[in-house]
Amino acid sequence: MSETEAEAPTTTFADLGIDDRLLKAIRELGYERPSPIQAETIPALLAGRNVMGLAQTGTGKTAAFALPILNGLDLKQKAPQALVLAPTRELALQVCEAFESYASHHKGVHVLPVYGGQGYGIQLSALARGVHVVVGTPGRIIDHLERGTLDLTQLRFLVLDEADEMLNMGFAEDVEQILADTPTDKQVALFSATMPKAIRTLAATYLTDPLEVRVEGQTRTAPNIKHRYLIVSYPQKVDALTRILEVENFDGMIVFVRTKNDTETVAEKLRARGFAAAAINGDLAQAQRERTVNQLKSGKLDILVATDVAARGLDVERVSHVVNFDIPTDTESYVHRIGRTGRAGRSGDAISFVTPRERRLLKAIERATGQELTAMALPTADDINATRLSRFDEAITAALGERANIDFFRDVVAHYVREHDVPEVDVAAALAAVRQGDEPMLMDPEPPAAVRSFSDDDGGRRGRGAAGDREDRPRRTREGSGGPLVTYRIAVGRRQRVAPRMIVGALANEGGLGRGDFGRIDIRADHTLVDLPAQMPQEVWDALRSTRISGKLIELERDNGRHSGRGDSSRREYGDKPKFRKSADRRS
Secondary structure, eight states, X not given: OEEEEOOOOOSOGGGGTOOHHHHHHHHHTTOOSOOHHHHHHHHHHHTTOOEEEEOOTTSSHHHHHHHHHHHXXXXXXXXXXXXXXXXXXXXXHHHHHHHHHHXXXXXXXXXXXXXXXXXXXXXXXXXXXXXXXXXXXXXXXXXXXXXXXXXXXXXXXXXXXXXXXXXXXXXXHHHHHHHHTSOTTOEEEEEESOOOHHHHHHHHHHOSSOEEEEOOOOOOOOTTEEEEEEEOOGGGHHHHHHHHHHXXXXXXXXXXXXXXXXXXXHHHHHHHTTOOEEEEOTTSOHHHHHHHHHHHHHTSOOEEEEXXXXXXXXXXXXXXXXXXSSOOSSHHHHHHHHTTSSGGGOOEEEEEEEOGGGTHHHHHHHHXXXXXXXXXXXXXXXXXXXXXXHHHHHHHHHHHTOHHXXXXXXXXXXXXXXXXXXXXXXXXXXXXXXXXXXXXXXXXXXXXXXXXXXXXXXXXXXXXXXXXXXXXXXXXXXXXXXXXXXXXXXXXXXGGTOOHHHHHHHHHHHHOOOGGGOOEEEEOSSOEEEEEESSOOHHHHHHHHTOEETTEEOOOEEOOSTTOOOOSOOOEEBTBOOSOOOOOOTTO
């Protein structure tokens, strides 16, 4: 095994030997020179070598493996030629989007994301039509292999992205099974932020004479930008954004989402809530893009909902806030996004929505940018009402400053008071009510638990008894960090060889649950009892009911007391160290 310490690149992308169509695509994306890992890895992969890269998130490793793969595809072949394994569906989607961006000038390249939570029908139809690159999580890839719906016999490239994270999540057996089911002459690239013994063993087994590349992230952001984050489950994001828009004193704002479809969806939901918002994405005609950007500059629009590609080169001094509705897994993208604010020496604000599964990205961003991200709380009804009253006061003060209009309406009000013998303050209140319309000015008070993020995480230990505590009633309410917990039943148990880690991984990944949303896990022969939040949004409930573990639908339901006897079980508090590490769930 040879080892190369990557140095700052002195070459251009054109020097690396990639296709002209790829060069055109990356120029349009704003890439100027290859990062260290790209400069070392791309020529090696183009030459057919295996690569093992020690690289943090944000060093440009996605392009380091995606560009060589795209460069070598045979577009006439229908069976998958490249497989990228990622630990989470969020990363799988991000990698898939990167492939599509780099292949924008390659006609007929088909890239398919394969992950739990998405219906099988979409994936089966795409596989039947033919795909060139599959990007997926290990559990769902195993599902397709067992069903015979994914053909890897003609695979030429295999990438393990964030391999240490996959092993930490319990995917070791799945990854080894996938590797064993692929052609022995395939080219393999393994990327990991750390190199523990398990990764070394995996590399020694499946990578022949790999080039080892080590790089460190060097990305920085402007010092006049304040970085904050909010832990929030996916179904909560629109509500969280709405509350933030109510209390933040912003001028112009760019909200970044992951996909083109999401730009339209989020912009539409914001408009329905009374905000001046518009979508901007790669499908927008240049003339329309220019009109939309000019509307933001002039103040006719306050919010742009954009993808990374659409926002490249966007320079609007009025933008005071950037919101990462979907946080990027690549810190280079984070830096590019944040660079849209804090222009011309002005201060800027960056707010990132982070699901519990994405917490690891916070440290990666902090390391790469040299900036600390500060946790923020979801604004409460009291916060919003205080802001609304303050802005109402400001509107009155501003109106009082316009003497000409005030003198006219003072006469109108005085006339009404004389004619109807009504106190002036009552007339002022009536005019304010007319101006407000049917929409209530203040939000209704909410119980304390309702203002907490559904996936807040305080370590998952508050309010739960010890693992040995007995439960008097199967649906007895307990307290987790996000509110009361009750007992649910899922239709997998020891017969499916499940472990607590697998259950937590599946439910957290599919439903966006945090560590504090789990209580006791009691594994029986053919089912498991697990404590989860008593109140869950409908989207979370639907996602969890359709979750599979070890390929079996869990059929989530409230425990009705039929299974109250504890008997022989493998009960464990979430957070206890499991005795055995088995394969992770099949749907994460």
